[in-house]
Amino acid sequence: MAKHKKQTEKSTSQTSSEDKATQIRNQTNRDKLSSHEISFILSLAFSLSLRQLGILMVIPFISLFASTLEGGTPALAGLSLGIYGLMQAVLQVPFGYASDRLGRKKVLLLGQMVFAAGFFLAVFSQTIWSFIIARILQGMGAVSSVIYAWVGDRIEESRRNRGMAILGAAMGLSAVVSFILGPFLYSFIGMKGIMLLTAILTVVSTFLILIFIKSEDEVLKKPESSGGKNNERGISYFFTGGLTFSYLAGFIANFLMVSFFFILPLVGSKIVGEEGLWQIYVPGAVLGMLLLRPIARLADSGRLRLVIAVSLAFASSSLIFILALSSNALWLQISAFLLFAGYMGLTTLLPTMVSRLVESEVRGTATGFYNTAQFIGSFAGGALTGIIWENTRMLAYLVPSLLGIATFFAAILLPVFGAERNETSPS
Numbered sequence: 001m002a003k004h005k006k007q008t009e010k011s012t013s014q015t016s017s018e019d020k021a022t023q024i025r026n027q028t029n030r031d032k033l034s035s036h037e038i039s040f041i042l043s044l045a046f047s048l049s050l051r052q053l054g055i056l057m058v059i060p061f062i063s064l065f066a067s068t069l070e071g072g073t074p075a076l077a078g079l080s081l082g083i084y085g086l087m088q089a090v091l092q093v094p095f096g097y098a099s100d101r102l103g104r105k106k107v108l109l110l111g112q113m114v115f116a117a118g119f120f121l122a123v124f125s126q127t128i129w130s131f132i133i134a135r136i137l138q139g140m141g142a143v144s145s146v147i148y149a150w151v152g153d154r155i156e157e158s159r160r161n162r163g164m165a166i167l168g169a170a171m172g173l174s175a176v177v178s179f180i181l182g183p184f185l186y187s188f189i190g191m192k193g194i195m196l197l198t199a200i201l202t203v204v205s206t207f208l209i210l211i212f213i214k215s216e217d218e219v220l221k222k223p224e225s226s227g228g229k230n231n232e233r234g235i236s237y238f239f240t241g242g243l244t245f246s247y248l249a250g251f252i253a254n255f256l257m258v259s260f261f262f263i264l265p266l267v268g269s270k271i272v273g274e275e276g277l278w279q280i281y282v283p284g285a286v287l288g289m290l291l292l293r294p295i296a297r298l299a300d301s302g303r304l305r306l307v308i309a310v311s312l313a314f315a316s317s318s319l320i321f322i323l324a325l326s327s328n329a330l331w332l333q334i335s336a337f338l339l340f341a342g343y344m345g346l347t348t349l350l351p352t353m354v355s356r357l358v359e360s361e362v363r364g365t366a367t368g369f370y371n372t373a374q375f376i377g378s379f380a381g382g383a384l385t386g387i388i389w390e391n392t393r394m395l396a397y398l399v400p401s402l403l404g405i406a407t408f409f410a411a412i413l414l415p416v417f418g419a420e421r422n423e424t425s426p427s
Contacts (some may be wrong), residue, residue, distance in 0.1 A: 033159050033166075040154050041163050043212045045170035048147065050205040051112070052171050054119070054198025056178035057185065060277060063262050063386075064269065065191040070127040078386015080132045081262055085254065085378020087139025092375060096145035096368025104150040105213065108143050112206040115141025119199035123192050142375075145368035152355035152363045162296055164352050171347075173289060175340070179281035187275045237362075238369050245414060246354050247373035249308065252407045253346040254374045256315045258381030259400040260322075260339050262389070267322060268332050279329055284336030288344045295345045299352075308349060309411040315342025316404025323397040 033041070059081070066077035099107040118138030125131040147167075155163035185194050268280050299307045321335035351367060358366040381400065388396040 033155070033162060037155050037159065037163060040213065041151065041166050042170075043208070044147070044150070045167050047205040047208040047213070048167075049170045049174040050201045050208070051115070051198075053174040053178045053181075054194070054201045056175050057182040057194050058191070058198060059261050060179070060182060060265050060281065061186055061191055061194075061274075064265055064274065066128055066131060069125070069131055072128040074390040075383075075386045076128045076132070078262060078382045078384070078389070080128065080135050080382075081258060081386070082379040082382020082384075083132055084135045084139040085258065085375040085380075085382065087136050088142045088144070088375035089372045089379060091140060091142035092145045092371035093365060093368035095142045096149060096365050096371070099146040099149060100362065100365060104146050104153065105209070108146045108150070109206060109210060111141040111143035111146065112202055112209070113141075115143075116199045116202040116206070119195050119202065122195045123199070125192075139375075142371070144371040144374070148351040148355065148367040148371070149363045151351075152367070162300070164296070164348050167348075171344075175285045175289070179285055180278050183275045183278045238358075238366055240357070241414070242357050243354060243366065243369070245410065246350050246357075247370055248410070249312065249346060249407055250350050250370050250374040251377035251380075252312070252404050253315060253343055253350070254377035255381040256318070256400050256404050257339065257343050258378045259385040259396070260318055260335075262382060262385045263319065263322060263396060264332065264336070266389075268329075271332065272329050280332045280336050283333050284338075284340045287337050288340030291341050292344055292348060295348065299349050304349065304353070305411060307345060309408055311342040311345030311349070312404055312408040312411055313342070314338045315346065316401050316408060318342070319397045319401045323394065 062081045063074075063077045066072050066080045067074065095107055095111060115138055118134055118136075118141065121137055122131060122134035125134050151163055151167065182194065185197070189197075264280065265274075265277060268277050272279050295307055295311075315338065318335045318339035321331055321338060325331035325334075351370065354366055354370045355363055385396050385400070388399065
């Protein structure tokens with residue numbers, strides 16, 4: 001009898017252990033991206049990396065190039081850098097809204113074609129104002145909200161941070177390549193040659209999206225299929241605590257990034273020369289990219305507030321390093337690492353935070369608001385930094401940094417990270 005009881009207990013214990021092992025395996029499988037998700041995210045990442053490659057080869061030299069054009073001044077150079085962001089900001093919500101109704105792929109392809117047309121026009125620019133007009137057209141290809149919404153549609157919520165991390169890693173890799181190639185191409189084919197190459201890469205990436213990324217299951221249901229509930233949300237639905245903070249942090253991230261790329265080329269070119277700027281950019285970009293995987297894992301483990309706060313602190317301190325310690329390339333490399341690590345962390349996690357707070361039927365609109373805030377930050381960073389740089393250079397370092405530090409404290413103190421999906425009824 002006792003022997004039988006021990007055998008029963010042993011059998012029960014083994015069954016319990018097997019159940020736990022099965023639960024762990026099931027959880028692990030749920031946490032892994034499916035083959036369809038991997039195929040989708042890799043195809044999208046590769047296609048957009050080609051476009052990103054061109055964008056980032058151009059940005060570090062705009063402040064230098066624009067100042068050489070007829071009529072160029074530091075303020076107008078800053079405007080040419082930031083006007084792209086303004087147009088992106090104006091059109092993010094309309095593009096996101098359109099993608100909610102027409103489908104992500106169709107709207108993405110339209111934006112790609114407009115973007116390419118802007119770079120083709122920039123090749124023929126002779127004056128600062130013709131270049132600004134070309135930058136306006138480039139900015140009208142406002143597809144970021146569509147991309148993030150599409151990823152939100154196709155990747156399960158529990159795995160979305162990892163999907164975003166893959167997308168971010170691809171963008172980081174294209175950044176590394178662009179910062180290596182950019183200075184060399186700039187010395188051989190000039191700014192206009194790089195812009196022509198960017199237009200060609202965008203056309204190539206457009207065809208890759210058209211051919212290799214399927215759209216059958218990405219077109220969302222019409223509003224009436226759910227009684228119109230989710231598509232009739234009032235404007236307040238998109239400005240709850242968590243969403244509002246995401247917009248603010250996105251604004252600050254891009255403000256800091258564009259300010260950094262206005263100032264560092266002007267300072268760094270005096271130390272390492274225009275062709276040597278890759279020595280500053282590449283180490284920071286590589287290290288920042290390597291941090292993306294642990295950043296995503298840390299956020300998935302429930303430490304989103306910590307990761308976002310640290311990312312803000314890193315990005316905010318990058319310009320202070322240039323101001324205080326810009327006497328040699330090493331300190332500029334450290335400042336570049338701080339910027340890349342902080343910016344990549346924020347641009348990986350904030351879109352995920354937005355997508356999980358809203359229903360899929362309005363995700364394109366919500367990410368449109370987020371990207372609008374981002375690109376207003378790009379415009380403000382370029383335009384204001386250029387104006388301030390022309391008058392009081394020290395403030396050009398301090399204003400973006402202080403804004404970033406204020407947002408850092410908001411991330412620590414405000415209760416916006418525990419919010420569940422926004423289920424507020426229409427207002």
